[in-house]
Amino acid sequence: MATSAGAAHEAADQPATRRIVNDFSIQVATVNGSGSQTANLVLLRSLFQMGVPVSGKNMFPSNIAGLPTWFTIRANKDGYIARKKEVDFLVAMNPETAKEDVLSLHPGQAVLYDEPLKLNALRTDLIFYPVPFDRIVAEVCKDAKLRRLVKNMIYDGVLSRLLGVDMAQMEQALRKQLGKKLKAVELNLGALKAGHAFAAEHLIKQDPYYIEPMDRTAGMILVEGNAAGALGSMMAGVTVVAWYPITPSSSLPETLIAYMRKYRVDKTTGKATFAIVQAEDEIASIGMVIGAGWAGARAMTSTAGPGISLMSEFAGLAYYAEVPGVVFDIQRVGPSTGLPTRTAQGDMLTTATLSHGDTKQILLIPASVEECYTMAIDAFDLAERFQTLVFVMSDLDLGMNTWMSRAFPYPEKPIDRGKLLDAASLRRLGEWGRYQDVDGDGIPYRTVPGDGMAAYFTRGSGHNTKGQYSERPDDYVQNMERLARKFETARSHVPRPDVEDAAGAEIGIVGYGTSHWAIDECRHQLARESEVRTGYLRLRAYPFTEELSAFVDRYERIYVVEQNRDAQMAMLMRMEMRPDQIAKVRSVLHYNGLPIDARSVTDDILVQEGLKARTEVHADVISAGMHAGGE
Amino acid sequence: MPEPTPTAPKKTNRIGLEPQPYRGGKTTLCAGCGHNAISERIIDAFYEMGVDPAQVVKLSGIGCSSKSPAYFLGAAHGFNAVHGRMPSVATGAVLANRRLIAIGVSGDGDTGAIGIGQFVHAMRRNIPMIYIIEDNGCYGLTKGQFSPTADLGSTLKTGVINDLPPLDTCALAIELGASFVARSFSGDKKQLLSILKASLSHRGMCMIDIISPCVTFNDHEGSTKSYAYAKDHDEPLGELNFVPFFEDISVEYDPGTTREVTMHDGSKLLLKKVAEDYDPTDKLAAISLIHETVRRGEFPTGILYIEPDKDDFVTLLDLTAEPLNTLPLDRIRPSREALDEIMESLR
Numbered sequence: 001m002a003t004s005a006g007a008a009h010e011a012a013d014q015p016a017t018r019r020i021v022n023d024f025s026i027q028v029a030t031v032n033g034s035g036s037q038t039a040n041l042v043l044l045r046s047l048f049q050m051g052v053p054v055s056g057k058n059m060f061p062s063n064i065a066g067l068p069t070w071f072t073i074r075a076n077k078d079g080y081i082a083r084k085k086e087v088d089f090l091v092a093m094n095p096e097t098a099k100e101d102v103l104s105l106h107p108g109q110a111v112l113y114d115e116p117l118k119l120n121a122l123r124t125d126l127i128f129y130p131v132p133f134d135r136i137v138a139e140v141c142k143d144a145k146l147r148r149l150v151k152n153m154i155y156d157g158v159l160s161r162l163l164g165v166d167m168a169q170m171e172q173a174l175r176k177q178l179g180k181k182l183k184a185v186e187l188n189l190g191a192l193k194a195g196h197a198f199a200a201e202h203l204i205k206q207d208p209y210y211i212e213p214m215d216r217t218a219g220m221i222l223v224e225g226n227a228a229g230a231l232g233s234m235m236a237g238v239t240v241v242a243w244y245p246i247t248p249s250s251s252l253p254e255t256l257i258a259y260m261r262k263y264r265v266d267k268t269t270g271k272a273t274f275a276i277v278q279a280e281d282e283i284a285s286i287g288m289v290i291g292a293g294w295a296g297a298r299a300m301t302s303t304a305g306p307g308i309s310l311m312s313e314f315a316g317l318a319y320y321a322e323v324p325g326v327v328f329d330i331q332r333v334g335p336s337t338g339l340p341t342r343t344a345q346g347d348m349l350t351t352a353t354l355s356h357g358d359t360k361q362i363l364l365i366p367a368s369v370e371e372c373y374t375m376a377i378d379a380f381d382l383a384e385r386f387q388t389l390v391f392v393m394s395d396l397d398l399g400m401n402t403w404m405s406r407a408f409p410y411p412e413k414p415i416d417r418g419k420l421l422d423a424a425s426l427r428r429l430g431e432w433g434r435y436q437d438v439d440g441d442g443i444p445y446r447t448v449p450g451d452g453m454a455a456y457f458t459r460g461s462g463h464n465t466k467g468q469y470s471e472r473p474d475d476y477v478q479n480m481e482r483l484a485r486k487f488e489t490a491r492s493h494v495p496r497p498d499v500e501d502a503a504g505a506e507i508g509i510v511g512y513g514t515s516h517w518a519i520d521e522c523r524h525q526l527a528r529e530s531e532v533r534t535g536y537l538r539l540r541a542y543p544f545t546e547e548l549s550a551f552v553d554r555y556e557r558i559y560v561v562e563q564n565r566d567a568q569m570a571m572l573m574r575m576e577m578r579p580d581q582i583a584k585v586r587s588v589l590h591y592n593g594l595p596i597d598a599r600s601v602t603d604d605i606l607v608q609e610g611l612k613a614r615t616e617v618h619a620d621v622i623s624a625g626m627h628a629g630g631e
Numbered sequence: 632m633p634e635p636t637p638t639a640p641k642k643t644n645r646i647g648l649e650p651q652p653y654r655g656g657k658t659t660l661c662a663g664c665g666h667n668a669i670s671e672r673i674i675d676a677f678y679e680m681g682v683d684p685a686q687v688v689k690l691s692g693i694g695c696s697s698k699s700p701a702y703f704l705g706a707a708h709g710f711n712a713v714h715g716r717m718p719s720v721a722t723g724a725v726l727a728n729r730r731l732i733a734i735g736v737s738g739d740g741d742t743g744a745i746g747i748g749q750f751v752h753a754m755r756r757n758i759p760m761i762y763i764i765e766d767n768g769c770y771g772l773t774k775g776q777f778s779p780t781a782d783l784g785s786t787l788k789t790g791v792i793n794d795l796p797p798l799d800t801c802a803l804a805i806e807l808g809a810s811f812v813a814r815s816f817s818g819d820k821k822q823l824l825s826i827l828k829a830s831l832s833h834r835g836m837c838m839i840d841i842i843s844p845c846v847t848f849n850d851h852e853g854s855t856k857s858y859a860y861a862k863d864h865d866e867p868l869g870e871l872n873f874v875p876f877f878e879d880i881s882v883e884y885d886p887g888t889t890r891e892v893t894m895h896d897g898s899k900l901l902l903k904k905v906a907e908d909y910d911p912t913d914k915l916a917a918i919s920l921i922h923e924t925v926r927r928g929e930f931p932t933g934i935l936y937i938e939p940d941k942d943d944f945v946t947l948l949d950l951t952a953e954p955l956n957t958l959p960l961d962r963i964r965p966s967r968e969a970l971d972e973i974m975e976s977l978r
Binding site for chain 2: 238263266270272275276277281288289292294298299313314317407410414415447448449452455456457469
């Protein structure tokens with residue numbers, strides 16, 4: 001069967017003369033629970049193995065099987081790995097969304113589709129590659145029950161042929177992905193080869209997209225942020241973990257369990273050097289963390305927005321009674337249940353002031369998988385140094401998607417247990433009061449049960465410097481002022497922002513977390529396409545450090561880019577800014593649940609600068625088909 | 632706190648400590664409150680058993696009951712947590728340091744209402760701790776509202792009648808997996824002391840519900856948690872003798888009428904049989920005994936259920952023998968080679 005027979009149209013009549021190499025995005029639209037994740041990760045890994053910078057974003061429903069899922073793979077020779085809004089190559093496997101997916105494409109883009117869907121009838125300005133998946137899979141997989149699971153591997157084979165992805169790399173990636181499941185490897189390999197053979201025999205290359213080997217991933221790793229956070233926690237010496245299952249956080253403790261069983265069981269005794277508890281809810285999780293932290297363990301939990309809300313009361317106790325602990329917040333879209341499987345930076349404001357009364361929490365904000373790892377280690381040290389909770393503010397995009405990264409460094413610093421009172425420090429201090437600020441930095445000395453040092457009573461009610469119950473106005477005020485002083489001290493200990501100035505530029509961009517990748521690319525787009533130069537400050541922690549105020553002073557207009565509706569970080573910034581600084585602040589907000597992309601940021605800034613009309617800006621392509629997944 | 636006169640010979644316990652470190656701050660609860668009597672028994676039990684207060688953690692939630700850890704064992708670390716969440720904090724503490732002896736004090740509202748979820752799961756996990764409910768059937772600190780252990784038909788001081796059935800925390804605890812479950816009355820000094828001492832010899836969840844009348848809000852006629860009512864309706868299961876492992880006493884008893892239970896640390900518990908066939912290690916028998924006694928309008932006191940050899944949570948987690956909180960860096964941070972191996976697996 002010749003392609004043109006089923007897909008005759010203008011664009012397909014002549015072979016492509018343009019070659020676009022290592023710079024395009026592939027979107028695979030499937031049904032969840034169909035085993036497409038393996039096919040998608042094999043494709044991603046193959047490109048990675050060929051040395052091409054790559055990123056993969058899974059846009060999946062809150063459901064186990066049967067609803068639409070999109071997986072976007074982006075290859076970019078320049079190393080830009082944010083989500084790309086435009087789809088260049090669509091693989092349409094899901095009958096439910098296929099029509100809308102195809103209608104939303106820009107002219108000239110390519111569609112690989114399941115032949116019976118007859119998508120070629122929808123438009124004449126696209127390149128169509130029909131593939132009879134059911135016929136091919138029936139030939140390579142005799143067991144009808146397994147066909148559904150290996151069917152997707154066929155599009156990997158077809159793409160391998162069309163895009164020029166080395167089959168040996170595909171096979172290696174497949175073996176890596178499936179590990180020791182030999183039967184699965186064999187079946188999938190058959191499907192992969194059958195797809196490749198079908199394409200070689202029946203499809204004529206008409207699109208301009210090619211993959212060619214590069215050398216930009218040598219020595220790098222592929223990992224999800226949650227696995228990186230788990231690794232960092234293990235290397236930080238975590239001993240007590242309490243958690244409650246919640247998307248998109250669960251894979252962090254689950255990966256941690258796997259690593260700890262392998263690397264933290266005592267070789268001679270076979271006993272665990274850690275306790276991991278699946279608690280009854282998030283309140284119990286944080287309660288256990290606080291009990292363990294109080295008793296001197298390095299303790300952590302991992303959750304998402306709804307869990308953060310439930311932990312609120314305990315978070316105030318930890319702040320006020322001064323108990324260390326680490327909380328990972330893998331942010332998802334709220335409010336309420338929101339979009340549980342979509343990404344956001346929507347818990348920033350809530351978490352920064354989590355709990356009633358005057359409360360301020362320390363937040364670390366990783367932008368990369370490497371920072372998920374390093375900040376996990378920092379978080380445990382800071383929690384013990386400041387005797388308070390430290391929140392690591394990741395998100396679904398970072399936590400659950402696969403990112404390339406350089407290999408993680410071994411922690412060179414010994415762990416910091418903070419101000420634990422011992423005989424020597426007691427001699428130096430003369431006398432000890434649990435909440436006494438002897439060093440002027442707001443941080444008191446603590447003892448832990450069983451350490452043989454003086455006991456004290458820990459309470460969330462009013463207390464004096466000795467930890468005794470007190471409702472005296474002066475005791476309350478002095479304690480709250482000391483806590484504020486302690487928070488000030490934290491400013492000089494938290495990770496400093498990354499700053500990149502542009503001489504003579506009027507625009508300064510402030511961003512954080514996963515927004516970084518879109519901002520990084522947006523700055524390139526602004527400079528190349530519109531000759532707009534920008535400075536950039538990437539926040540890495542709350543409280544803010546002195547660099548932020550100085551950065552704001554250096555620019556005329558400040559764009560704070562974030563993935564929420566209410567400009568939460570900009571609000572936190574305003575709380576500390578002078579009026580002239582506040583007047584400079586504008587926001588670029590992206591909150592449709594999809595990872596932020598560079599084009600959206602670039603367009604928004606150009607519109608606000610008066611360099612582009614709002615009507616010229618295109619809506620997000622994927623969002624057009626999103627309602628298909630509704631209940 | 633009155634100091635002993637200089638001339639008096641110093642009284643010490645078996646680990647050489649005087650009573651002082653076992654005492655606490657001056658109580659701020661009402662005069663005559665049952666909770667104060669319980670604090671005194673806790674002081675006696677820990678002193679007499681020779682438990683080192685420096686190895687004890689005392690925890691509580693919120694309410695009158697939860698203030699009481701400030702009034703005993705002043706030399707122990709204390710933690711007054713948030714309402715109903717003491718069990719999770721206690722769980723974290725015993726995981727951090729398995730050598731700690733944890734005693735949690737809760738109330739009937741703190742446990743039965745806001746904290747019922749954490750209560751359930753602490754019992755299920757058989758957390759090694761003593762969990763005391765100072766049970767007065769009402770919220771004292773907020774001025775006398777009914778709590779979930781108030782009996783059906785009992786009245787508030789204002790005459791309001793409770794029309795909901797009570798939770799039986801002992802029956803629940805047995806059902807849920809606690810391995811030592813007792814009920815007592817704050818006014819029964821001897822029984823309560825024996826139960827507390829026995830609980831210090833048990834490894835696992837010791838849930839002790841203690842009827843502890845609220846003299847201010849729930850000691851009137853119509854209350855089923857008043858002193859008068861408790862005295863009239865307390866039905867002890869029979870004489871209870873606890874012989875600690877360090878006391879080399881051989882006790883003569885008739886095996887036909889008394890049952891001997893060997894505790895985790897080798898101590899012996901001698902329980903006078905209430906009925907020929909009653910077995911305190913039989914879950915079903917214990918639960919039916921509670922229900923039958925309650926049906927008669929009485930409440931049974933004593934050690935209702937005991938399972939001396941059940942694995943506690945720390946054992947289930949297969950933790951290393953040393954406390955997790957003091958493991959040295961080389962035991963909690965994997966080697967450079969281990970990280971290299973992991974990085975290689977991700978390439």
